[in-house]
Amino acid sequence: MFDLIIRGGILLDPRSGLKQTGDLAVNGRHIAAVGDLTDQDSVRSIDARGCYVTPGLVDFHAHAAYGISDFSLPADLVQIPNGVTSMVDAGSTGAADFEAFYRHNVVNSIMTIKSFLNVATIGQLTHQINENPDPAMFDTERIEMLVEKYKNQIIGLKLRQSKNIVGDLGLKPLEGSVALGERLGLRLSVHITDSPGEVSETLDRLRPGDIFCHMYHQKGNTILDDNDRVLPEVWEARKKGVLFELGHGAFNFSGKIAKAAIDQGFLPDIISSDLSMLSAFKAPTYSFTYILSELLNLGMSFEDILKRCTDVPARLMGIDHDGFLKAGRLADIAILRIVEHPVHYHDRYDNLYEGKHLIKVESTIKEGAQLYRAYDFL
Template structure:
C-alpha cells in the first residue's frame, strides 16, 4: 500500500486517491491529505504529491474519513470482566480514539492510566465512573451508598484533564439498587465543580436501561452537552411509552435543550425497531458508539464500522453516519477542531474505509435483523500520522 518517494519530502505522508468524507459536507469529494509532524498539513489536488512525500498511502477506490471515535467502550483489559484489548477494537479496527465508559473510578484510574492509556497505539480517553470502584468489583457499582467519593473524584479529574473527558453514571435498576436518582445527582455535582474549576463544560454520560429510575426523571436532570447512552434500547420504559406513541415528552424537551442521544449498542441496548421509530420522530443519534466489550465483540456488535453500517441500513446518509462517529463525538468530549476533522492543523487521525457493495445481514441486540446493501470495512488507520495497515495485517 506504500511506495518509495525520490525527492526530499515536504510531507511525511500523503493519503491519496480516495474520496474524502468531510463530516459537514453532503457528499464525498476528491482530494489527497498531506501529513507532517503528526498533523494535517494540507488537503491537495489528487495525485499532485505522490512523488514528493515520505510515504504514499494508496486509497484509490476507498473512502477517507477523519479518524473514527468510539465514544463508549470498555478496554480495561484484565482488571474488569468486560475489558477487551484496546488496539484490537481500536487502530486494528479502523478506530483512532476509544473513550472508555466507566470501567474505572477514582480508586483505579492511576493503574488504568499506566497500563492502558500509556500503552498501545490507540488514543484512550475516559468517562470516569462516579463510583470509586468503576467496574473492577462487578456491575453493581452503585448499589452501596458509600461507593461515591466526591472530593477524590473531582481531584482525579482535575489532575488528568487531557484523558478524563466526562463522568459516567449507570442509571438502571440492576446497578443503583435502592439509591434512585442520587448517583446521577452526585455525578452532576461533580461535573458542576469541575466545570467551575476549568472554565469549560464537563458532561455526564448516563447509561439507561430498565427502570427504576424512570427514564423521564433521568432526562429532567440533564443539561446541554450531557449524553444519554443506550438511548435506543428496546426494553420497557424506553423512549416510547406505548406501541404507536411518540417519544416521551421529557426526551423531546431534553433534546431541544442540547442533551445528546448516543447509540451505545452493547449486548442488550440497541433495537432496530426503536431506532426506526426515533428517526421517524426526528430524534436520531447524535453519536454512534458500540459499548464494545468481551461479551459482544464477536457479535452482535463486532465493531464501530459494523455499527455504522447498521445506521446506513436504517437510512442515514454516509456523511451523517461518519459525522456521528467523528466530529459529533469530538464535540461531545470537548475536542472538536482537534479530532474528528480533516481540517488543516488538526491531528492527523484518519480512517480509510471500503464501502463494499453486496447484501449483508445485520443483527441488533434483540436478535432482529436488517439487510444492508453495502458494508463499511476498515482498510487502514492513521493515528497521529502513523499508518496501521489493517488489510496487510490480516493477509
C-alpha cells in the first residue's frame, strides 16, 4: 500500500520527456511508482483528472533574506502555495551579511534554496541606499572564503548595473564582476535594466553561462531595435551561450517587449519572478504562477513555460539527474490546472493587454508532504 496516489492527472516532466495521463504514487519522501496504478491501494488519494502533475516549480530569481534585507519576503509563505518547491535567492546579501542569511533563512526554509552572492559587500540591504558596485570595494578575500565554505550553496555572483546604481563607473563593475566570476569559477547574473552603454557592450563582456537578467524590460536600451525586432547581437549572444532570464519583478517587465520577442521566437532560457516585498501579491506581479499565466497569455506554450521553470533552472542549481517524476526521486510535485478567466494586464510601463487563462495551483507537495491544497480541490 502506498502513502499517496495522485490519480488520473496529465504527467508532464520536461527533463525525461514524460507526457501521459496516469497515476503517481508516493511513499515517505519519495516517488514510489508512476503509471497505471488503478488496482493499487493507498492511505490517501488525490483525484487529479483535468490537472497537470508536474515537478515542483523552481523560481530561479526571488529574494528570501526576510528579516535581513528590505527587498526580501517570507519565501515559504509566498512561494509554496504557488507550486514552488525550490528557489534561488538572487543576491539579496553580500559578503557582510550572507552568513546571517544562510543561518536565519536558508537553513530554516522548507523549500530548497540556493544563492547568488552579491558582489557588493552589503548586498541589496535597503530601498533607501543602493549598494556600492565599485570593484575597488569588493571584499574579495571574504568572497573567496564564503564561496569555498558554501560551495554547495553559492551558485553564482550577482551585479545590478542600472545607471542609478553604477553612476560614473559605467561598465567597470561589470568588468570587475566578470573577472571575479572567472577567478572563482562562478557564473554572473547581471541586472541590466537601464544599463550604461549599448546592449552589445554588456553582451560582449558576458561569458557563456552568464545571465542577462530582466530581458523584457523597457527602460533605456532594450533587446529590440527601433522596428521592434530582436537585435542581432542578442541572437548572437544566445548562440555564444549567454542565458536570458525573465526576472519579472515589480518594475522590470514589459508586456510590449515580451510580446514582440515571443512572437519572434525569442523566449526566456529561465523564467523567474524577482518576487520581493515590493511585488508579492501586488500588481503587476502578484505571484509566480500569475507570472506563468501572463506568459501563457502572451503566446508561450505551457510546455515551453514548464521547461523553463523546472528543468533548466534545476540544472543551474546542480540538479542534473535524468528526470523528476520517476520512482526514487524526491516527491517535489505541483498539481496545476489551467482555467479560463479574463485577465487585464497593466504593466509598469503603462502597456495594456488582455488574457483569458490563469494557471491555478491545486496542490504543492514537498518531499512527500502536501503543504498546500486549494480549498475546492478534493
